[in-house]
Amino acid sequence: MKKLVSVFIIIGIIIGLAFLLDIQFTKTVDWEESFDEKSNKPYGISIFYKELSNIFKDQKIRTVYHTPYSYLYANSEDGYGEHVAKGNYIIIGNSTYLDYDSVNELLHFADLGNTVFISDYYLPETLTDTLKLNIDYILNERDSVSKLSFKSQKLKQNHTVIDRNEGDFYFSNFNRKNYHILGYTKTNSKRVNFLGVPFGTGNIYLHLQPKIFTNYNLLKDKRYQYVEGILSYLPNDAIYFDSYTKTYTAYDGDVEPNSDLGWFLNQTSFSWAWYTALILILLFIIFNAKRRQRIIKTIKPLQNTTVLFVKTISNLYFETQDHKNLIEKKITYFLEHVRTDLKLDTSDLNEEFMNKLTAKSGKKKEEITQLINYIKWLKSKNEFAELNLITLNKHIEAFYSK
Known part of the structure; x- marks a missing residue:
């Protein structure tokens, strides 16, 4: 009691x-802009990442944990990857890690007829220099709300606003003759923030407001329609989703840990x-640790009857004089040992096989030649004597001995 x-x-x-x-x-709410596809925080992009399979139906969605240079080069016609990369390469936020080699690999990917989509505040200098782009920033002087719109009248219903926005990045200088203006951002005045750049036989799409892809904005009002409008420019093809920066910064503890209980414990x-x-x-x-237990009966372990079993089987074969069966089994077990432990193909017991077996087993060439030739000779016979079995056993035992 x-x-x-x-x-x-x-x-x-x-x-x-x-x-x-x-x-x-x-x-407290964590408003850090991680753009992590595994994060359920306001500025993670887990919702966008999960919806990709619904938007690009029947298409393969691959998450890339390597730099574009490593991944796209490996999965090229001259590379050593599992497939040839074709489709849409998507990067949301944190794109400034892209070095010279990765930018060139993305440009080459687009040049082959594929699509590259990058949404970020800043773009790698190598990319802006190659495409001759300038990006500037304007402070939102009135409030923290910006209007996002498309140039196409077909996407007029997809226009939206974004709050918690201190200012806007926009393209201040670009090739207006060859590049396509696709969208604008507006605070005090309307400025270009979405461009389509034809490159080779493919396209590069550059967008300067990655915050619209985050969980906070996709769940607010009907802002997801703006994201649908952006993705409508991408062809319905395979998706390569960049996650290199999230893996890279995980060692610094910047990424939300991947735990099934993580959300619940929050x-x-x-x-x-x-x-x-x-x-x-x-x-x-603790309170039930001292509870009494009944006496546990001692159970004797089972006897090892392996030797008796072997003796019984050997006596059975000896009495029946079934030499052929024993010879076939010994040959089968020996070749299985060669395939399993020495990793050699035993389908053709030719000279090349004997040389490889000699090299891997460390035995003399003469011993290996005698053993394999004797096995080949036995395979050509139909009737066997006890002497044949004894001779085969001696050769095999000599092979196993050190």
Whole structure:
């Protein structure tokens, strides 16, 4: 009875502490712009990433954890990858890691008739220099809201706004003759923030507002329609989604840890219920640790009858004088050993095979030649004597001996 009272007192203390802590501490929202496809935080892009399979139906969605230079070069016609990369290469945020080699590989990818899509505030200098682009920034002087729109009248219904936006990046200088203006951002005035750049036989699409792809904006009002309008410019083809920066920065602890319980433990009520349950289980174990157990009977281990089994089988073969069966089994087991342990093909016991077996086994060439030739001779016969079995066994035992 005393134990039960103690347990109830401890439970009451835990519940009281949980209630007090829940009142005193409020959960803060992490507004860091990680653009991580695994993150459920406001400025992660897990929703966008999950919806790609619904937008690009029946297309393969690949997540790329390497630089474009490493991945696209490996998966090219001259590379050593599993396939030839073709389709859409998408980069959302954190694109400034792209070095000279990766930018050139992306340009080559587009030149072959594919599509590159990058949405970021800043673009790699190598890319802007190659495409002769200038990007500037204008401060949002009135409020934190910007209007995002398309040039195409067909996408007029996809226009939207974005809040929590201190200013806008825009293309201040570009080739207006050959490049296609696809969209604008507007605070104090309308400026170009979405370009289509024909490159070789493919296209490069550059967008300067990656925040619109985040969880916060996709779940607010109908802003997802603007994202659908952007993706409508991409062909319905395979997707290569860049995740190199998320893997790279994970060692610095910048990426939300991938845990099945992560989201639930972030919910205050659930986390306290979870920890309370663990504490109660621990208390139950402590209070019941001294409980008596019945005597456990000693069970004798089973005897090893392997030797008896082998003797029985050998006597059976000896009495029946079935030399052919024994010879075939010994040859089969020996060749299986060669295939499994020495990794050699035993389909053709020719001179080349004997040379490889000699090199891998470390035996003399004469011993290997005698053994293999004898096996080939036995395979050509239909009737066998006891002497044939004894001779084969001697050759095989000599091979196994050190």
